Amino acid sequence: MKISVVGTGYVGLVSGTCFSQTGIDVVCVDVDERKINMLNNGQIPIYEPGLEDIFKYNVEKGRLSFTTNLKDSLADSEAVFIAVGTPPDEDGSADLKYVLGVAREIGRHMNHYMVIVTKSTVPVGTSMKVKAAILDELAKRGENIPFDVASNPEFLKEGSAVDDFLKPDRIVVGIESPEAEKTMRKLYKAFLLNGHPILFMDISSSEMTKYAANSMLATKISFMNDIANLCELVGADVSQVRKGIGSDARIGNKFIYPGTGYGGSCFPKDVQALVRTADDYGHSLDILKAVEAVNYRQKEVLIKKIKSHFGVNLEGLKFGMWGLAFKPKTDDMREAPSLVIIEKLLQEGASIVAFDPVAQEEAHRILGDSIVYAKDEYDACIDVDALIIVTEWPEFRMPNFRVIEKLLKSKTIFDGRNIYEPEEMQEIKFNYYSIGRKSVV
Ligand code: NAD
Numbered sequence: 001m002k003i004s005v006v007g008t009g010y011v012g013l014v015s016g017t018c019f020s021q022t023g024i025d026v027v028c029v030d031v032d033e034r035k036i037n038m039l040n041n042g043q044i045p046i047y048e049p050g051l052e053d054i055f056k057y058n059v060e061k062g063r064l065s066f067t068t069n070l071k072d073s074l075a076d077s078e079a080v081f082i083a084v085g086t087p088p089d090e091d092g093s094a095d096l097k098y099v100l101g102v103a104r105e106i107g108r109h110m111n112h113y114m115v116i117v118t119k120s121t122v123p124v125g126t127s128m129k130v131k132a133a134i135l136d137e138l139a140k141r142g143e144n145i146p147f148d149v150a151s152n153p154e155f156l157k158e159g160s161a162v163d164d165f166l167k168p169d170r171i172v173v174g175i176e177s178p179e180a181e182k183t184m185r186k187l188y189k190a191f192l193l194n195g196h197p198i199l200f201m202d203i204s205s206s207e208m209t210k211y212a213a214n215s216m217l218a219t220k221i222s223f224m225n226d227i228a229n230l231c232e233l234v235g236a237d238v239s240q241v242r243k244g245i246g247s248d249a250r251i252g253n254k255f256i257y258p259g260t261g262y263g264g265s266c267f268p269k270d271v272q273a274l275v276r277t278a279d280d281y282g283h284s285l286d287i288l289k290a291v292e293a294v295n296y297r298q299k300e301v302l303i304k305k306i307k308s309h310f311g312v313n314l315e316g317l318k319f320g321m322w323g324l325a326f327k328p329k330t331d332d333m334r335e336a337p338s339l340v341i342i343e344k345l346l347q348e349g350a351s352i353v354a355f356d357p358v359a360q361e362e363a364h365r366i367l368g369d370s371i372v373y374a375k376d377e378y379d380a381c382i383d384v385d386a387l388i389i390v391t392e393w394p395e396f397r398m399p400n401f402r403v404i405e406k407l408l409k410s411k412t413i414f415d416g417r418n419i420y421e422p423e424e425m426q427e428i429k430f431n432y433y434s435i436g437r438k439s440v441v
Contacts, residue, residue, distance in 0.1 A: 001025065001186060004073040005081040006102050008035055008066065010046055010161060010265075010332070011119060011154050012083030017051060018165040020058040022190035027073040028066050039066040047331040047358045050162040070102070071109040079183055080106055082130070083119040083154070085265075092272040093280075094123050103130040107137025110145055115183045117150045121214075121270055123277050124207045127151045127174065148180035151203045153210030158264065159329030171198040174206025211277075214270040215288055220255045221262045222294040228258035228436025229301070238436025239418060258435045260341070260390060260416035261298035263326035265334040268295070299340040302388060302416050305433045306345075309412065309441075310385070315349035320384040320408070322377055323391020323417075325359035333362045337416070338390045346370060355380040357393055378403055386412035386431075392419050401428050 002025040005016035016028040030036050035045050042059070044052055058064035067073055074080065084098040099120050106116055116134065118127050131149045138145060151174035156164040171188055175181045181200055188198055201209075228238040238258050246253030262268065271288050278285040310317060326336035333339065336359075342352055355374040356363065364373060374380035377396060381387055381404050389396060397419050405411050405428070412431040413420070422440050425432035432440040 001078055002027070002076050003079045003081065003187065004029055004070070004077045005083055005119075006030075006070060006073075007082065007084035007098075007120070008032075008039065008045075009083070009085060010048065010158055011156065012081070013039075013044070013046065014048060014051060014156060014161040014165055015081060015083060015119060015154065017055050017058060017064060018162060019187070020061075020064040021054050021166070023063070024187070025063050026058075026065075027077070028064070029068065029070045029073045030066070031068060033068055036066050036068050047329075048161050049159065049329055054162065070105050074106070074109055074111075074114070077114055079115045079117055079150075079187060081117045081119045081152070086120045086122055086269075086273075088269040088272055091276060093276040094121070094126075094269070094273040096122065096126060096129065099126065100129060100133050103133040104137050107134035108141070110134075110138075110147065111143075113146045113148075113179075115148045115150050115180050117152045117184070118207075119152050119154050121153060121210050121266065121273075122151075122207060123211070123273060124204045126207060127203045148175070148177050148183075149203070150175050150180045150184060151206040152184070153206060155210070155213065158332050159327060167194075168196050171196060172206050172209050173198060173200050174203035175200060176203055211270055211274040214267055215274050215291070217255055218262055218267040218271050218295070219287065219291050221259075221267075222291040222298070224256045224258045225261065225298045225301075225435070226294050229298075231436040232438075235438070236436075237438065241436075258418065259298075260302055260337040260435070261295045263299075263335040263337050263339075265332060268292075268335045299337045300344065301435065302341055302390075302414050302433075303344045305414055305439075306386070306388070309414075309431065309433065313348075314345065317350045317385045318383065318409075319345060319350055319352050320374070320380040320382075320387040321352055321354035321371075322356075322380060322387065322389045322396050323393055324354055324356035324363045325391050328391055328393045329358075331359040331362045333359055333366055336390075338363075339366070341388065341390060341416075342367065342371060353380050353382075353384060356391065357395065359391075378407060381407040383407070383409055385409050386414060389413065389415045389417055389419060392417035401430070405430070 004027045005012050006029045008028045008030040016026045020026040082102050086094040089095040127149045173184045231238040275288050324338045353372040355377050360373045415434040418434045426440045
């Protein structure tokens with residue numbers, strides 16, 4: 001079987017590589033020549049654990065290749081995946097120009113039956129727009145080539161994308177014809193043989209499932225963050241509360257960790273897009289509007305704590321920062337809480353020296369030299385007034401506090417991820433502020 005995957009970002013590159021790992025021939029396509037050149041030279045443009053090994057293996061086997069030429073990639077392909085970005089438009093709705101641009105290009109070049117599968121996260125109705133765009137291009141050519149559209153939203157998480165793709169909790173596929181179902185079953189045969197459930201449904205429900213899933217997850221985070229803020233006011237400890245509620249099987253213990261607000265390329269834009277879709281249908285999604293408002297506020301929670309410790313004037317203070325990416329094990333900086341915290345601190349006249357194990361290059365692309373980039377976590381502590389923890393990289397969990405206390409100007413940590421225990425920080429006499437727990441001063 002041969003397929004094309006259009007878009008070689010986090011989703012397209014991981015999906016294409018993982019499909020090739022199941023024995024399928026995959027041609028990955030991107031308009032970004034730099035990316036395609038890198039990939040053709042054996043370099044991976046993103047950081048994703050485990051990707052490099054299977055990438056190299058399948059390139060060597062000749063099953064995985066990269067091109068900027070969509071037309072050529074379509075030859076003999078039984079399915080084409082559209083996995084390009086769907087960034088937020090000015091009004092918060094998903095911008096479909098890349099998805100529909102690819103659909104048109106497919107319509108201009110296809111010459112045999114294939115299934116056009118939308119893997120990008122797209123609002124309900126988009127697959128029908130994809131279909132209309134292809135039909136329009138075929139009509140311009142005077143061609144009547146049969147094809148099907150399908151929706152196959154992706155649920156992988158950056159940082160564990162390969163594992164998530166190869167061992168999915170479920171595969172959701174929206175289809176409208178038996179032929180499309182047959183092709184999708186063939187494509188996912190290896191996953192079915194391994195017992196991973198594949199849920200076939202109508203296309204609208206499939207498109208909606210992705211938004212509902214991300215919105216539910218964002219809701220859990222905002223809910224927990226607001227409970228954490230209340231815990232601080234009433235003198236409760238959110239870590240205890242989390243364990244207390246998480247042991248109820250109906251609630252579950254995942255995704256109920258408080259922090260500095262959700263970020264990344266998906267939750268903020270997908271929540272926004274669903275709110276916008278609902279508004280378009282005259283339905284106000286009040287829960288999600290509150291989820292967004294809480295998240296916005298939460299990104300500034302550490303700033304408030306910093307100000308209440310140092311006083312309102314932060315001019316001339318220097319902060320160390322551990323973590324820049326929106327979460328560990330990724331270099332993705334899109335909508336990262338660190339960006340909000342950095343912006344506010346710089347506005348206040350403070351300076352920042354930051355360390356992230358993999359996101360520094362990406363951070364430099366966005367922030368330039370407005371902050372200093374440290375060579376390791378200890379380097380980010382030298383002569384700073386306080387340390388701020390923004391991303392919970394595993395290596396930050398057990399640092400040598402004896403070294404840190406000698407490097408810091410004052411023994412003060414603002415921990416946006418609750419990676420240390422207040423009691424242990426009290427013992428070693430650090431000022432320690434975390435989320436939803438007592439402060440140690
Ligand atoms: P990304 O920005 O990392 O990659 C998108 C790629 O598409 C880029 O390399 C870009 O050059 C390419 N592209 C744009 N227009 C193109 C065109 N006309 N032809 C060929 N390539 C083109 O995006 P991503 O993070 O991989 O996300 C892709 C989609 O998947 C989005 O809709 C996103 O919401 C969704 N999604 C993302 C994740 C995630 O964790 N990143 C998870 C699930 C779903």
